[in-house]
Amino acid sequence: MPIPTTGDAAPDFQLKDQNGNDVKLSRLRGKNVVLYFYPKDDTSGCTREACDFRDEHSALEAAGAVVLGVSPDDTKSHMKFATKYSLPFPLLADTERKVCDAYGVWGEKSLYGRKFLGVTRATFVIDKEGKVAHVWPKVKVDGHVQEILQTLKGSAPGAVAAVKKTVTKKVAAVKKVVAAAKKTVAKKTVARRK
Incomplete structure (x- = not known):
């Protein structure tokens, strides 16, 4: 069988x-x-x-x-x-x-x-x-x-790895958004000072 x-x-x-x-x-x-x-x-x-x-x-x-x-x-x-x-x-x-x-x-x-x-x-x-x-x-x-x-x-080992990968990608995306927001705030601050 x-x-x-x-x-x-x-x-x-x-x-x-x-x-x-x-x-x-x-x-x-x-x-x-x-x-x-x-x-x-x-x-x-x-x-x-x-x-x-x-x-x-x-x-x-x-x-x-x-x-x-x-x-x-x-x-x-x-x-x-x-x-x-x-x-x-x-x-x-x-x-x-x-x-x-x-x-x-x-x-x-x-x-x-x-x-x-x-x-x-x-x-x-x-x-x-x-x-x-x-x-x-x-x-x-x-x-x-x-x-x-x-x-x-x-949480099979493969599933854990997949979740970690997804979380890592999301964290990277959030970091990009935060970095972009900081740049925008910095530019506005510089513009105000001028």
């Missing part, structure tokens, strides 16, 4: 979390959902990513988001991983990889020239209406959670 893109309806699903509870995406309507896919519990990159989500969990909640982690590991593996690192959010067991397939993150990967099937690290922000609001199809762990927070707060 292709990766859902911005504006698509997010594929619904129901999976068990590390505590054996059913988590159904459509039951989370009215909240923003950060749905992140990762390859395997307790591996270096996946642990760093999970701990980043843990460390920023209160900020993500304050931004109105629910965090859900998904991998093909089973609930027992998820429980061990979540307990070891005190993860405060659900880790969903997609052992049959149906959700990974629905989100287009299961497929051929390559590592050191060896090809194998696995999960591509990807994150989706799903809005309150259940639509995909933002996609990171190939996540680099470092700084990723900060990007998500900026997106949730409506």
Whole structure:
């Protein structure tokens, strides 16, 4: 399956979390959902990513988001991983990889020239209406959670740069007007003195 893109309806699903509870995406309507896919519990990159989500969990909640982690590991593996690192959010067991397939993150990967099937690290922000609001199809762990927070707060890095550019242009325009006004005032003052 292709990766859902911005504006698509997010594929619904129901999976068990590390505590054996059913988590159904459509039951989370009215909240923003950060749905992140990762390859395997307790591996270096996946642990760093999970701990980043843990460390920023209160900020993500304050931004109105629910965090859900998904991998093909089973609930027992998820429980061990979540307990070891005190993860405060659900880790969903997609052992049959149906959700990974629905989100287009299961497929051929390559590592050191060896090809194998696995999960591509990807994150989706799903809005309150259940639509995909933002996609990171190939996540680099470092700084990723900060990007998500900026997106949730409506200030994605690109948007911030665009706003700064606009403000800089407006400030320059105002400075020109002020400079022109000062020149006019100076000319009138000189004219009066004569």
